Structure formats: structure tokens, C-alpha cells
Amino acid sequence: MNGQRIFPGLILIGFGLYFFFQQSAILWIKPYLGWPALLLITGIAFLTEGYKSDGNGILSGTVLTGFGLHFYVIDYLGWWANDTGVFILMIALGFLLQYQKTGSGLFHGILFLMLAAVALFYDTITSWFGLLEEKAFAIWQFWPFILIAAGGYLLFIKKSVGKSSKY
Incomplete structure (x- = not known):
């Protein structure tokens, strides 16, 4: 399967299914057809392309899929945090999944x-x-x-340090 055809093929299939289900009479699926579904479709397409090719789509795919899932589960799971930290975690x-495939991004993932x-x-x-709470708040x-x-x-x-060390 050609790496250049994975992403657009999956996007077209995913969006086609999305619009088909919007027009269909299947009522139980209607609540799941909001804009988070489009994030999920796009994220899954990026993830699939990233894992089938050189790994470039893994970061964006994880972020989009994670954001889409977040907006679904926030209403159903009471323990799920609705916080900026969740997005940073995604x-x-x-980065960590990208590192697993490509070997780059470990520092950024840990950061x-x-x-x-x-x-x-x-x-x-x-x-x-305890007592350092006020100082921690100031920081x-x-x-x-x-x-x-x-x-x-x-x-x-x-970036400039890396360029100067090459010459």
C-alpha cells in the first residue's frame, strides 16, 4: 500500500461514512456524529499513515484522536479530568509514540x-x-x-547552536 494514498483514502472513507450515518435513519449513532467524530477520523487516518510509513503522522494522529476521545468521554466518565493537563498529556x-516508531521525540515527550x-x-x-505552598503558588x-x-x-x-556546530 502506497504511503501517499493511506491518509487521503482513509479520510475519504471516514468522512463518507460520517455523512452517510448523518443521513441514515440509524438513531442510536446520531449522538456520536458531532465534530469530535471528525477529529477521531482525521486522527486515526494520521495514525494509520504514521505507523504504515515513516512515522511522521503519529504525533498529529495521537493529538487529534486524543482530543476527539476527550470530548466524547468527558460527558460519560465522571473521573475524567476536564483540564488543560489532559491536552498536554495527549x-x-x-511524542512518546513517535519516539517508539522513529527514535526521535523522547525528550519532548518526557518534557x-x-x-x-x-x-x-x-x-x-x-x-x-505543606508550608511551601505559598512559595509554590508564587512560582x-x-x-x-x-x-x-x-x-x-x-x-x-x-537551532542556531546546531547550525554553528555543523560548520
């Missing part, structure tokens, strides 16, 4: 996994520190700037 999982853990379990983590207020600085480092500084 990105971490995408996002730690960020997701902090976002999801912040209250628990601060309660462990937590600056975390967006830490993320911006880390992203800027990855985009601009690390």
Missing part, C-alpha cells in the same frame, strides 16, 4: 509528560509541600513565562 503521548503531571496534579503536589504564577522561554529556546537558540 501531546506527550504523541510534556512532566508538564501534564504538574498541570493535572498541582493541588496534590502543593499539598505535599506557579510565572510558569507561562517559563514555557515561553523554553519554546523560544527550542525555536531560536537551539
Whole structure:
């Protein structure tokens, strides 16, 4: 199967089934035909292409599939967190699955996994520190700037360091 035909083929089949079921008289499937279904279809197509070819679609496929699943299960599972940390966790999982297939992305996967853990379990983590809770809260207020600085480092500084070491 040609790698260039996997994604568009699955998208066309998936969207065709989506629109067929929207027009059909099958009532039990109607509640599942919202926009999260389109995220799932697209994510599964990316995942399939990523695993059948060089692994480039694994990250985006995991993120889209994870987001689609999140929007379905949030209404049905009472224990499922509706938090930004869940989305960061999906990105971490995408990087880790990409690493499994391609050998790249481990650092980013672990970084996002730690960020997701902090976002999801912040209250628990601060309660462990007891008296340091106020200081931890003060640090937590600056975390967006830490993320911006880390992203800027990855985009601009690390790139230029890598180029200068080649020459």
C-alpha cells in the first residue's frame, strides 16, 4: 500500500461514512456524529499513515484522536479530568509514540509528560509541600513565562547552536 494514498483514502472513507450515518435513519449513532467524530477520523487516518510509513503522522494522529476521545468521554466518565493537563498529556503521548516508531521525540515527550503531571496534579503536589505552598503558588504564577522561554529556546537558540556546530 502506497504511503501517499493511506491518509487521503482513509479520510475519504471516514468522512463518507460520517455523512452517510448523518443521513441514515440509524438513531442510536446520531449522538456520536458531532465534530469530535471528525477529529477521531482525521486522527486515526494520521495514525494509520504514521505507523504504515515513516512515522511522521503519529504525533498529529495521537493529538487529534486524543482530543476527539476527550470530548466524547468527558460527558460519560465522571473521573475524567476536564483540564488543560489532559491536552498536554495527549501531546506527550504523541511524542512518546513517535519516539517508539522513529527514535526521535523522547525528550519532548518526557518534557510534556512532566508538564501534564504538574498541570493535572498541582493541588496534590502543593499539598505535599505543606508550608511551601505559598512559595509554590508564587512560582506557579510565572510558569507561562517559563514555557515561553523554553519554546523560544527550542525555536531560536537551539537551532542556531546546531547550525554553528555543523560548520
